[in-house]
Amino acid sequence: MEQERAKSPRQQDYGYDLDRVYASLVGIRTGIADDAFTADILGTERSGNGVVIRDDGLVLTIGYLVTEAEQVWITDNFGRAVAGHVLGYDQETGFGLVQALGHLDLPALPLGDSDILEEGDPVILAGVGGAKGAIAAEVMTIREFAGYWEYLLDKAIFTAPAHPNWGGCGLIGPDGSLLGIGSLMVQQTTDQGAIDGNMVVPINLLKPILEQLTTFGRVEKPPRPWLGLFGTEIQDQVVVAALSENGPADEADIQVGDIVVAVDDARVKSLAEFFRHVWALGEAGVTVPLSLARDGEILSANVRSISRDTLLKSPALH
The missing domain is CATH 2.40.10.10 (Trypsin-like serine proteases)
Structure with missing residues (x-):
């Protein structure tokens, strides 16, 4: 199928002022340390967009742009830039918050x-x-x-x-x-x-x-168990596609190509099922019993989960 070409919105098709909406959109540019946990995966220089959601310069963006960021710049539609600070990040939703450290003077959406x-x-x-x-x-x-x-x-x-x-x-x-x-x-x-x-x-x-993200920088509840296991779905099976080096799954000798058959005897056929079964066992730190298929055999592995937050560099101030 031929890909549909993206078209610019036309003001006559909308019942609100497009320019007023566009004024709330900003650019986000971040710098991340070379030794940050996410540097190899997401890069040390990242750029994207954000939306001003509060008159004091609070900007909502997607979390991977600002995770472990040491430097943040916010740019408006005219190229004016002000420094920002990562105020909060929530792994479960993927949202990130940036607070402008100077006056944006932009309307909130x-x-x-x-x-x-x-x-x-x-x-x-x-x-x-x-x-x-x-x-x-x-x-x-x-x-x-x-x-x-x-x-x-x-x-x-x-x-x-x-x-x-x-x-x-x-x-x-x-x-x-x-x-x-x-x-x-x-x-x-x-x-x-x-x-x-x-x-x-x-x-x-x-x-x-x-409110919790703006106050504490995170959501105040027990973190989910994290395994450092990157899975993919192939024909109703969850296959290990990659492992986080020295992560819990890697330390438990799980290998790329293993098929995750069950979590604590609960069979899994999709990534969603896999995640839900793991998270249902408790908070970060819980041991996750996995049944794995490898070379025609069923193996057992007990993975001691951790909180992914412990691997991430925190903002210098809040």
Whole structure:
């Protein structure tokens, strides 16, 4: 199928002021230390977008842009830049918060209700750059999403066509409010074939945790167990695709190519099932019993989980 070309939104198609919305979109640029845990995977220089959500310069973005960041710069549509500080990061949702350390003087975009979205709804995906940074899009589906990095959303929003600079861009709803934050480019299957689109984290996941993120920098609850096992789904099986070096799964002698058959005797056929069974065992530190298929044999491994937060560099101040 020929990929649909992204089109710029036209003001006459919307009942709100597009320029007013675009003014709330900013660029995010970060610098990360070479020895940071995520440096090899995500790089030491990252860039994307963010959305001003409070008049004092609080910016919402996607967490992988700001994880372990030592330097943060926020840029508006006119190229003006101010320094920022990583205020909070939540691994479960993937949201990151940046506080401007200077005056942005930009309007805040109100948070909408992402639960109102339905398949086929027209939306805008917008990043820094004004009209040039925005595309008209459509909600393709709303469904579960499991990410290989031990990440799970019950109701992720999938849109198309794809935004070329999707990381941290804002999903703008029919009333001009913020309904989500762009996370990934994904290929989606339709009746006409495969098309490129984006996965968006719904804004309603932010509302219950926003106060804690701004106050403590994290959500105050026990962290989930983390294994450092990157899985992929192949024909209703969870296959180990990679391991975090010296992570819990690596230390337990799990190997790339192993098939995860069960977690504590509960069989798994998908990444979502795998994650849910692991997390149901308790908080970080719990031992996770795994049954693995390797070379025609079933093996057992007891993985002592940890909190992923213990591996990450924290912001210098809060």
